[in-house]
Amino acid sequence: MTDAVIVAKDLRKRYGKQTVALDGSSFTVGRGRIVGLMGPNGAGKTTALKAILGLTPFEGHLDVLGRDPRRERDSLMQDVCFIADVAVLPKWLRVNDAIDYVAGVHPRFDRARADEVLARTEIRRRSKVSELSKGMITQLHLALIMAIDAKLLVLDEPTLGLDLLYRRAFYETLLNDYFDHERTILVTTHQVEEVENLLTDVLFINQGRIVLDSAIDALPSRYAQLIANGDSCEAARRLRPIYEREVFGRTAFVFEGRDASELAALGEIRTPSVADLFVAKMAGSAP
Amino acid sequence: MNAKSFFTLVKRETWEHRSLVWVPLITAALIVIAAIVSTNVSGSIRLDMELDGESSAFFGLLASDQATQAKLFSIWMGSIGLPVLFVTIIVLFFYLLDALYAERKDRSILFWKSMPVSDSATVLAKLFTSMVAIPLWVWAVSLVMGLLTFVVIAFKVSGTPIAPLGQFHFGAWFVLQLTLLQNLLLASLWYAPIAGWLLLVSVWAKRAPFLWAVLPPSLLMIFEEIIFNTAHVAQLVGYRLTHYFDAASVGFAVESDAGSQSIIDSIANTYDRMSAASLLAEPHLYSGLAAAAIFVLLAIRLRRWRDDA
Helix, strand or coil: CCCEEEEEEEEEEEECCCEEEEEEEEEEEECCCEEEEECCCCCCHHHHHHHHCCCCCCEEEEEECCECCCCCHHHHCCCEEEECCHHHCCCCCEHHHHHHHHHHHCCCECHHHHHHHHHCCCCCCCCEHHHCCHHHHHHHHHHHHHCECCCEEEEECCCCCCCHHHHHHHHHHHHHHHCCCCCEEEEECCCHHHHCCCCCEEEEEECCEEEEEEEHHHHHHHEEEEEECHHHHHHHHHCCCCEEEEECCEEEEEEECCCHHHHHHHEEEECCCHHHHHHHHHHHHCC | CCHHHHHHHHHHHHHHCCHHHHHHHHHHHHHHHHHHHCECCCCCECCCCCCCCCHHHHHHHHCCCHHHHHHHHHHHHHHCCHHHHHHHHHHHHHHHHHHCCHHHHCCCHHHHCCCCCCHHHHHHHHHHHHHHHHHHHHHHHHHHHHHHHHHHHHHHHCCCCCHHHHCCCHHHHHHHHHHHHHHHHHHHHHHHHHHHHHHHHHHHCCCCHHHHHHHHHHHHHHHHHHHCCCCHHHHHHHHHHHHHHHHCCCCCCCCCCCCHHHHHHHHHHHHHCCCCHHHHHCHHHHHHHHHHHHHHHHHHHHHHHCCCC
16 A cells, blocks of 8 residues: 555564563554554553554564654654543643643644634633543543644544543544544544444454454455344354354354355345454454 | 754743742742841841851951952852752752653653654753753842842841941842852752752652662662772762862851951852852763763663553
8 A cells, every 4th residue: 555654564562471462463554544443451452552653662564654663753753643541631731831832842733723622612721630520631632632733643542431422522523623534543442332433444453463454345345244043053154154142042143255145045134333343353363 | 853842841841840930939039038027126137147246346347348348248149049049959859850750650651752752852851951940040039039138138237337238249249140150050060960860760760769769879888888898889979969069169167266357258268269160170070971961861761662651
């Protein structure tokens, strides 16, 4: 892909002797995509993000916006923004000072834009971060990020600990007022259902390896979910599903690379949701 | 990293560590207030010059020539800012210990690192804050405080036997301010290895940076004493802590049985030699700076690659 924002090849990283965080991960993120990086706890999501952001040493080849984050982090951060999670704005920081700070150090920061986004919230400019609710801290962080003209935005569990209203508003603002099909967003989250409608691509990671790398559009042609009729379960199993589970007395199978015509006779066919696929893939790739 | 960004980083330090700005200011304000209220009800002067029983000689001296008066003026104008300096040193010690520790403890390091600010710029801004920005602030606050105090004292001593104390000697004052500024910056250079060490501990310690800063050198001294019966480490540390004052001749070594005339002469002579510029010719200044550079480079490297937030 010529328009790749991130090219990762064979990323490896271990903590201590026992814990393998990245075990040969390779993936590519294209420009203008919204990519969900998903995996269970300890799968290597955060380590992968840290590698991309140049926050941790690792082995392998990694190219982010044409730069190696290990050696060229300082220039890379002019084009990359990230929100680690809700708690990282320091408590003593005042809203006004936060804006002054980013305006002072970031060459691509548009103060008027930050003011405009903040004006839509209840946040008072003289408040300290310690006086804001969790949701407001995220709004403030988002206002700062949205005023930066970055090429890549990395979000690591950005809505962790927020209530549903704030979570919805967060992603809506991001999608409607920030994303412009030129920028690229890479997001990790546990709340798969909430992001699945805004993603263009999914990356599933388990035990440090990428187990699924696909555009959302391409999923229906690759994956099918079959709700089997009672008698056809054996026939379905012979087609080697990657996952099966019982739903209200019926059995649901997930197939990879099977043509709909092969399955149609066995029952009802649907396209699995990202959440279904996530569960199927994680179960399938477990040791 | 341009000048505007660097200035923002230094400002950021004063937002987080407001005591860096306020403690010198409040201390200075207290000194001015003390000068104002140091008059008893009847309005007589109680300037305690620590010259018990020698006051007549002191008054005599005050009435003497302009040069001696200027020296006396310099002594009290030069020493009145010392409390501001001492409290600021304490604040700076804890500032440096906290500078790269608090951001890891509250995980805000992930926010700072999401900005296009290099680890070198971050660490150097903190070093600059402690070695240049705050010393300049202390100097400016002391200067204004000195002038305010002078006005108060001048008003109070008018018409008393010590009225000459209320005479302003501009030339002496000007030279004094330049000397104080020079000495503050020289002190920064001399104590740079300590600042560097504190920053290194601050970026490295998982918890209790104060203990990590103080215990290892202390234990080293104790073990050296027990095992080798020598005290090289203690001497090295002691030398670093005290030699600046020797160089700046701020140790008012006055013989206890000396008369007030010789006391004032000796203090006044001390003032004449108060410049610490002689440090610039000492190899120990430069070996200290080399150690500071190593500590700071290590601190930058550790902040760059440390991954435990």
